[in-house]
Amino acid sequence: MGDSANKGINRRTALKSAAGLGAAATGAGLAAGLVLSGQSKNISRSGPALLGQASRTLRMVTTWPKNFPGLGTGAARLAQRISDVSGGTLAVQVYAAGELVPALSAFDAVSQGKADLYHGAEYYWQGRSPAFNFFAAVPMGLTASEMEAWIRFGGGQALWDRLSARFNIKPFIAGNTGVQMGGWFKRPVDTLEDFRGLRIRMPGLGGEVMQRLGATPVTKAGGELFQALDQGNIDATEWVGPWNDMAFAFHTIAKSYYYPGIHEPGTTLSMGVNLSLWNDLDDRERAIIQESATAESLTMRSEFEHNNAMALERLIETTDVKLRRFSDPVLKRMAEISEQVLAEVAASDSFTAEVYDSFKTARRRGARWGEISEQAFAAARAFSTNR
Template sequence: MPKKTVNQDQLNKARRSEAGTPAPAPHTVSRRTLIRGAGAIGAAGLVAACGQGGSTPDGQEQGGATAVARRKRALTMVTAWPKNFPGIGTGVERLARRIADLSDGRLTVRVYAAGELVGALGGFDAVSQGKADMYHAAEYYWQGKSPAFNFFAAVPMGMTASEMAAWIRFGGGQELWDELAAPFNVKPMMAGNTGVQMGGWFAREISSPKDFQGLRMRMPGLGGEVMARLGATPVTKQGGEIFQAMAQGNLDATEWIGPWNDLAFGFHTIVKNYYYPGIHEPGTTLSLGINKTLWEDLSPQDRAIIQSAADAENDIMYAEFNANNARALETLVKDHDVTLRRFDNAILRRLAEISAEVLAEAAARDEMTGRVFNSFQAARAGGMRWGEVAEEAFTSARRLADL
């Protein structure tokens, strides 16, 4: 009679669980306890007790049963950001560390900054084709694939960070995003937010809508289309190229993100007119895109680890931007003689009118974009109604108290 190994009962329980059959549970064992006892029961028993599938790398059998081993993966992530750039570049590194920490080192992620493995705008194709496992970027970079991708990053006069999270998590946005990206072999998810961005840096004052005519301005996505209809020439450049283009006079204006990142890029050393609000990106969602074939091959536990890490980074990055933008704006104004200017209401009204036209035309291009647009607009309307009696009403009241 074959000798029964110490982990046979645990293996049986794991197999019954994977097959959908409840296993007897005489007592509950915590994951921490199992880890402490790993030396006694062996790696195979530990994994089986945690309900994971898999096999040993060499396929060998131990004690008459196939050993169930925890599978290690070394993943690659390409990004659209300069290496270790404040907020987005450092946030990506933090995301990679969190995935490793949550998986006890089974999942490791090597981060490649823009240009190290692929160009800043090449992440989507690299992941789609399996040349990289993940990308971190803003979805409006992929508008050439479908205009619908814009809505999962930022669109002119769109939604704030909290409104975007509400839509994607609880308003049907994630389901539409998954449907949109699936034909490209990509699984997307939120993994960061910059909050409301600034209107941009301008070589000259902007007093009316006519002042945009002839401007060469860095602005990607549908925001660039809005600028074009005002008479400007929109230019898409990756972050690392903007400063040189401004310094050489190849750009008359640029938006990037906000005070924290703009200070780091040194735009204030070239121009001094800094405008707000940035209607083109009111709450820019940054995304983690994963090769869909890889995603489906991951265990449920590993998918949950990556999703949880991305969710955490989405919230942490947003908080970090808010904290550092406040400090950086004060530095720009007080220490670097930057002139903070608000766009005139006439400009904002014209921007809103053109934005509505641009979004409606994008929605009419194909059925998928139309469905995304309709869902987005419904969530935006609900967010605006609630915001009027929630954050908006409160901040107005708080401002009165400070008078």
């Protein structure tokens, strides 16, 4: 566990007998190992984790439609993993968007103790603090691997903990979609002029970039997007990538699918735990929750990489959608505006400035390494005739 995750750990187990301590330690070690190895479903519910332990039922609210591929199913998988690895002492019940609270009310529900955990994306909470954007995705920001590196090893988690603690929440990385697409457009946007007057669904700071391009950004939950696009309430929408986007059938309405998604280069998803609850958990319970989130992050990212590639093939081979790359002048202007927006957000308060400074350092280092590692390899692989 990271340094910040170890602070303030409840020491109730120190009062237990030596036998109880041994059972708890064994359970925690077994749980962490099996979580990361993906073998959680093989754990017996009658094992040492149950000795002297009362069952807790935890309510997880999400910002996703019920059973939505990748996002909704990932939240459900995380909940099931926690339940399985705990041997049933932590039973997590999942509520999709709208079942217990509206999608964008998940944060407040956990903050206020009306729910115990949420699964969502931190930029949805930018109204609470602009710093939350940096722990999900910002325009021209960090890739998925760079986000993981910054949060886990570059000081990001400690900053995130400080921010979320203001709202009685303990945050964790709990998924990543990888680089996203630029969005679905009913008409081509090949020039800067094409963005003027365009109504586009795009949350977070990406929406601010669109506004400065002349568009009108709109924030809507995922379940509302198809109808809004179909009825003409919006002219364009971004969501995630081919896998999720085809599940929403955007390709039946909008025929121009743009890339790259500069607004979300590696969108990190999160699990927030009510901080009062977190402080009441013992070491073993905390280990199970934290390592389950870590396992889900790896699983979800791998799942998105595979299914996006498969869905892209279907999109190309079975639909009349045209893949379009944003033009160089558009991308250049997006980059210029992105830097302006991030600098202005950082200037909003001293804490956000601290987060931005740490984020910029991670981006600079990651970009330098990426240029001679993955980017260089991708350029070299382009020469292969077997691609």
